[in-house]
Every structure is written in C-alpha cells, then in structure tokens.
Amino acid sequence: MTEFVVIRLGRTPDQQVEWIIVDDNGSRRSNMFAGSLAEAAVRRQGRPVIVLVPALEVLTTTVDLPVRSGARLQAALPYALEEHVASDVDILHFAAGDKYESGRRPVAIVEKSLLDGWLALLAEAGIQASRVIPENYGLARIPGTMSALVEDGRVMFNDGEETEFVLEGATPSDALVAAGRLADRTDDAPPEPSGHLIVYCDATDEERLSHDWIALRHELHSVDINLLQDGALPRLAVTVASGAGVNLLQGSYGPKSDYGSWLRPWARAAMLLVALGIIGLVAKGSDFWRLSQEEATLQDQFTEQYRAVRPGTNDPVLDPVGAVNSIKRGLGQSTAPPVFLDSLHELSAAMVQNTAAEVESISYRAGVIDVRVSSPDVETVGNIQKAIGASGAFAATIQSTDRVGERINSRIQIREAGS
Numbered sequence: 001m002t003e004f005v006v007i008r009l010g011r012t013p014d015q016q017v018e019w020i021i022v023d024d025n026g027s028r029r030s031n032m033f034a035g036s037l038a039e040a041a042v043r044r045q046g047r048p049v050i051v052l053v054p055a056l057e058v059l060t061t062t063v064d065l066p067v068r069s070g071a072r073l074q075a076a077l078p079y080a081l082e083e084h085v086a087s088d089v090d091i092l093h094f095a096a097g098d099k100y101e102s103g104r105r106p107v108a109i110v111e112k113s114l115l116d117g118w119l120a121l122l123a124e125a126g127i128q129a130s131r132v133i134p135e136n137y138g139l140a141r142i143p144g145t146m147s148a149l150v151e152d153g154r155v156m157f158n159d160g161e162e163t164e165f166v167l168e169g170a171t172p173s174d175a176l177v178a179a180g181r182l183a184d185r186t187d188d189a190p191p192e193p194s195g196h197l198i199v200y201c202d203a204t205d206e207e208r209l210s211h212d213w214i215a216l217r218h219e220l221h222s223v224d225i226n227l228l229q230d231g232a233l234p235r236l237a238v239t240v241a242s243g244a245g246v247n248l249l250q251g252s253y254g255p256k257s258d259y260g261s262w263l264r265p266w267a268r269a270a271m272l273l274v275a276l277g278i279i280g281l282v283a284k285g286s287d288f289w290r291l292s293q294e295e296a297t298l299q300d301q302f303t304e305q306y307r308a309v310r311p312g313t314n315d316p317v318l319d320p321v322g323a324v325n326s327i328k329r330g331l332g333q334s335t336a337p338p339v340f341l342d343s344l345h346e347l348s349a350a351m352v353q354n355t356a357a358e359v360e361s362i363s364y365r366a367g368v369i370d371v372r373v374s375s376p377d378v379e380t381v382g383n384i385q386k387a388i389g390a391s392g393a394f395a396a397t398i399q400s401t402d403r404v405g406e407r408i409n410s411r412i413q414i415r416e417a418g419s
Contacts (some may be wrong), residue, residue, distance in 0.1 A: 139234025
C-alpha cells in the first residue's frame, strides 16, 4: 500500500491550495488541509505527490489511434486533434492515457505556458510531482451510471463510459444535454425515464438546484444526491490515487532518465573489473617479455652451436628446423619417410588383383607417385584405385583416362592418406 499527498491547485496562483493524504486502495489517511504550497510541502514527509490542476484550463477528449504508446503516440496526437482545438498546436501540450475497452484513448490538452506555470509554483515550494492530473478525472467513472460533481458554479460530468468534461455556470441538466443523454425538449410530450445519475454537491447547491433535481427525476430512472461534507477534494483524491486519470507529465515534461543513479550501485564493481583487466594486461605483458627473452637466449645458443658445426656461416638462423634438416641431408640421412617403397608395395598388390592391366611408367616427386597404366576398360582402372586405397595408408586418384585402340591409358596419382 502506497500513501500519496494529493494537492489541488487553485484557479489562480494566489489562491490557497488544498491537500489530503490518501492511499492507492482508495482510503483517506488524513483530514483535508488548506493553505500555501510551502505548508503542503512540509506535510508531505517524503510521500509521492499527485497534483490536481483546474479542469476548466484543460480540454479532455478521446482519440482512436493505432499507435501503441511512447514517442510515436506523442508525435501523432497533435495531428490527430488539431481540428478539435482553437489554439495553435505548437503552444499546446498533449497527454494520453491508457486505452478504454472500445480502443479509444483519453487525451488531455493544455497550454504549455499554463503547465510551465504550475510546475514553477511547485518547484518554488520544493515539490516534485509524480503525477499532474486534470481534476475532473477524479470524478469516478461507474459503468452504466452518469456522474456529476457540482462545485462553485461548475459541473464536472462523465457518462460512465468515455465522455467526461466540465462546464462553468451550468446545471447538471445542462451537462446531460451537452452529453446527449437528455433531450432539450421544446414540446409537452411526457419523457420516458432512462439512465441513472449520481450527483455530488454541498448542501447549498442541493437547495439551489432543487428544481433541477425535480426535472431530472422525471427524465431519469433515478437521481442519487450525495452531500460533500468536506468539499470535493476527498472524493477526487481517492480516485486519482487508485490510478485513474491522464498524467500530464509526458513527452518533454516526463521524468528524465537518471542513468547516473542506475549506475551508481555498480560503480565499485566496475572499478574492480577495470582493476582486474589492468592486472591481467600487465601479467600478459610480463609473460610476453619473459618468453621473448627466453626465445632470444635459445636463438643465441642454437646459432652458436650451428656455427660450430658449419664454420663460416655468419647469417642469422631464422629457421632452426630447416637448418637441422639441411645438416641431416648433408650427412646422408633422409628426413622423408619411405613413401616410395611403401606405395610400390600397394601398387604391386593392386596389379596382382587386376592382371589384365599393365604398368607402363612410374615417377616419384615430393612424396607423390605418378603411375601410367594400360587396361582393357575403365572398370579395371577403378578397381586398381580402390585396391591401392584399401589399406588406408595411401589415397589414389585417377588423373586422366584416354582410349588408345582397344586399350585404356590412365594416369593414377598415389600419395599418403591425409597429405
């Protein structure tokens, strides 16, 4: 459960404000107070603040847009509603609420200068509002029932669905006519009662509008009048505290992302991570330097021994393995495996299995044996290829086949498997 301080601003900056403490369950947590914004700021005691602004200064309507939310919705609202406002859209601020069941969205429109003035008054008193809501959204919507709140010659109205507005110098009957829920009769035909109306007002307005109540009871199924013992604010406050209404703090007036506060809890961990990274780089650099020194020492030792074996060699030895193999070849030691003899053994076994074929020539170079074979048909050449590769030690590939008379001349290449 969260408690809120709900502050209702006056119609002019010099009017005193009203405030009350309520929770998000719709319960009052204090009496209603009146005074200056500075006094309200003292009493908030860390609670989040919801500010109600004068409904007569804000146009409330609905719009049907396919855009979901966010910056795209903020950008689309002025174009969708510019024909419904008398002022230039550039001086107006548009804010949208959550969609109704019908898919339409409630929208509140206010002049930017007015909103700037309200926020300046709050800032001067040291108050940062979490929400700024037109006060007529505090009149709860009851499905299937019309609601009206009468106060100081103004009538706040909603039809329980999507229509909600405020009229000045009007009666509840005027509000129903404006909403299309009551015919503006000019004949003497008896009305058919339809609809239910709940009215909130003080005792003075109840008596002042007594004739209106009589007329409405002839037009509607029921008219239920509730007296406001402590004024309108307690009724409005419990509704907005439960989440109702369009928050004007959107778009450029919305809360700014404080990335610093998000990153602050991770500052120490980030510093440790950077320190570990630096230590790792230093350790890698140290290892690289040490290994470079060891390599240089071994290179010097090998060069000294190599020059002892081959005097007169002054050039640096860049390939120690190649240098050792060169020495072995000079001493008559072969550094290559006995590929040629082993491959001849495999070829001989393959020719024994295919006696119709004859070997015409054999050549060996760099571990690759080229064999030219004469056979009666291509199938015999394929059999020889398979026989050579049967042991898995060598791989044979047919490089070419040519028909010469009645015979097939082929070239088969043999090499170690995997080479």
